Amino acid sequence: MKRNWLNYLPTIFVICIIVSLLAYNVQGNTVQMNYTQFESLSKHATFDDSNLDINDTVITVSGTYDDTHKKGHDPVEYSVIVPNTDENINWLKETLSKDGGSITINNPHSGDIWVNLLAQFLPFLIVAIFFYYMFSRMGGGSSQNKAFEFAKSRANMEQNVKTRFKDVAGCEEEKEEVKEIIDYLRSPKKFTDMGAHIPKGILMVGPPGTGKTLLAKAVAGEANVPFFSISGSDFVEMFVGTGASRVRDMFKNAQKAAPCIIFIDEIDAVGRQRGAGMGGGNDEREQTLNQLLVEMDGMTDNSGIVVIAATNRPDILDPALLRSGRFDRRITVTLPDIRGREEILKVHARNKKLAPDVSLHNLAQRCPGFSGADLANVLNEGAILAVRNKEHQITMDDLDEAIDRVMMGPAKKSKKYNEMDKKLVAYHEAGHAVIGLKLEDAEKVQKVTIIPRGEAGGYNLMTPKEEKYFHRKSELLAQITGLLGGRTAEELVYGEVSAGAVNDIEQLTKIAKNMVRVYGMSSLGPIQYADPQGNVFLGRDYTQGGSYSEGVAGEIDKEVREIVHQCEVKCRKILTDNRDLLDLIAKNLYEHETLTNEEIMNLMNYGELKNPNQKVEEPSLPPVPDQTTEKQEPEKEEKEEDEPKGIDQKDLDDAFNELTKRKD
The missing domain is CATH 1.10.8.60 (Helicase, Ruva Protein; domain 3)
Structure with a gap:
């Protein structure tokens, strides 16, 4: 992985400090003196090699000298600056060369002035770059989290979207709903000439995994426009005003790239109803929502920006966000058939x-x-x-x-039952299977297994005979009866029940409560006593009282128990009447652990895993011949070839008799 060169700046900075310290130590041995000190020193010191750097106004003198007043000391390096006059030049030549020392005169203009300037300003430049690097890294290293870009939009823009409608399957009606958006983004003039206004926003609603994001991306790909994608949680920050600033910046960037599509995933993170907070609203989230409402103002015409949002909780969105002029169209993306x-x-x-x-x-x-x-x-x-x-x-x-x-989940093949538990699970799953086979409105049994998976000791794969949008009361009662099949089979065979039916009880209780409280399928009448969606929004629903009295609650419980009791009686009757089939399926489950739909149907119809009436065509391979067969087979073929195939005597006699009859 390639590293950014800015990551090496701290190392470079440390190296420069070390080099500067070393240079300082080297320069620390040089004696810096002024002109007066040098004049006093020149009276009793002996100078060796000296360098003169003559500038316009001053002369820089450097070299070594021996102090005659201090015996036994090494030569000392010195440096001094004297005024540039003719008298000083002659005096320096005379003083520095009186004891045979050599003098070197350097031209100050012969060196590179840029190198000198760089040497002087390099430490300051390194320090400036280091502090800029540290400030740029304060946001965690991400280009979107830098200190100076904290309020910028985090929306990712994709120019050439490769996704097309052919990559989105199972939602043909939904694709028809968004084709007008594609036509508008391609040629908006034909809409404006007709006086039509394209929707500013499209809200996609549906369960997770149904392809809402993929469909929005396909719209951008078909229209060949830029695609801005962002999550609703990317707007919310701990600093008040940051989310609103990001919304403004996102729409500002989108206007530069218009026509384009802005896709906001999980918009319920920022678009929840205002004033529904427990103990006060979240000011940051509400300010972000207010700014989003302003940017999607329905009073102005569409400027080429189409906002597509996705959520699976449309019930908690703010009404101002859902009004016409903002999110004009709602598309429900359902589970595929x-x-x-x-x-x-x-x-x-x-x-x-x-x-x-x-x-x-x-x-x-x-x-x-x-x-x-x-x-x-x-x-x-x-x-x-x-x-x-x-x-x-x-x-x-x-x-x-x-x-x-x-x-x-994966099969837990290493988990082994003891004999008692294995038989119990076999009868439990066989009970579900028998109800699925014998009850008219029950679902079709596809597979039965007693191999543990996840938290279940075994399970039945049951699918509806045909997919429907609405379930009749008889079908719901059949589902409850089927869920009771395992527990009832245990009680019928062993005289007691186990805790293995906990998931079945949970599901059938939910169905029975919905029949009474939501669907109105009880003696209480067509009255709804609960939210049909079953989702609770604490900010809105927590403080609301119950929608029915305690007396009605008791009646609801009574109706739920009555529904489950009737299904249990029916389930017990079916299993009792088909006890032989229950034992047969349980026995084969115990031996083979898994049964398919074909094998279960064979057990019900023929009492065997395989259909005895079905003839299996085996490949006709010739047997290995022995020596006798090898000698006799060719003789038989030759004999057949030598047999005459013409008219025999019997044919002639029949023809003669036929002619005699005709003559008579």
Whole structure:
């Protein structure tokens, strides 16, 4: 890694100090004297070699001398400056050469004046550079954190964005919504001629990993305009006014590069509702928001700057930020459906070496609820597993294991059950599987395993038979019944329950509470008793009282218990009626540890892991012949070749009889 030359300045500074000290020590042996002292010394001293530097006004005399008053001492170096007059020049020549000393006269103009000036000003220059370097490093070494650039914008500008719409899959409707932005940035005149105003801001809302940032970047790539990207937290600092200054600087830079796109990720970090702080608002954050509102003022026309923001908490944003004229358009980027997941897998599989048996459509069916980031992670985990297994291609088994790793974590194969626990887990997972097979509205069982993953001792991979936007009451009841399958199977077989169903109980309780409090699917009627999003904003919701009375709370608890009780009764009946299937699946799980959908269906239909009616075509390889076969086979072929293929006697008799009948 190349280091900046400024990093060497402290070392250079220390070296210069050492050299200066050494030069000072060298000069410290030279006796500096004035003209009077030198005149007194010249009366009794003996001068050796001397140098005269004659300037316009003064003469610099240097050399060595022996003091006759001090016997036994070494020659002493001296230096003196005398006025430049004719009398002094003659006196110096006479005095310095009286004892046979030599005199050297130097021309002061023969040396390089720039070298002399540099020698004089070099120490000051080094000190100045050192202090500038120290001040520039006060911000932590980053070019964006320097002391003189503290209030500058931290937005990163990318000129040539390579991302295009072909790199964004699974959100076709969302891409249609932003095409007008691309047309405006390319040719704004046709919009202004029609009297249309392009939205100043677009707010992208959706779960994490659905591709909001990627879509915003693709808009800049398709429009071929600069792309400024920054996070909402980059505006907030401990110094009041810094965030507002950065907002002003960001829009100032964007105006110079217009037309362009400003992308603010996680805008809820700076755009939360004002006046909602606990014990007082955050002045720095609110001032930053106020400046952002001013820069996005809806009273002026668009100056070629389109602001795109992303968040997964639109409910806590300030209403002034969401009004028309600022963020005019809201685009909801949802989780992809099966077709979208397949398209996303195709995009991320471009540089992957997939085996011929890999079906991206089947893989998409196994990943309901996965975001684009999750699907990319599945393919990446599959590639890593293929490398780990020293394979040349990514197989379907690698991708199947990758799905399990993304959902539940790596398999803990070293963790071994004792016999009792292994049978218990087998019956628990078999209970889930039986409910999925026998209950009409239940989800489809794709895979059952008792290999521990994460905090779970085993798990069922169950996917919906078809993806829907809304769930009916019967489907929600079927989900609760399926979640109760493991716990009910344990109680049915062993007469007691274990703590392994804690995650199932948590999920079914959440579904049952939503049915009563949010969806109105109980005898309490279509009344909502809770926030459907379930997200609490402390600054706004903490001080609010409950939305229902204590009596209603008791009725809600009663309805939740009634829903769970009805599902538990139904679950127990299904498992009791299908006890043989429960034992069969649990037995095979105990032996094989993992069962696929095909194997489970074979157990239900045929009682075996493999379909006995399915004929497996084996390759017809010729047997190894012995000596007898080698001798008889050619004779048989020759005999077949020698057989006549013409008209035999029987054919002639039949023809004769036929002619006789016709004659009669």
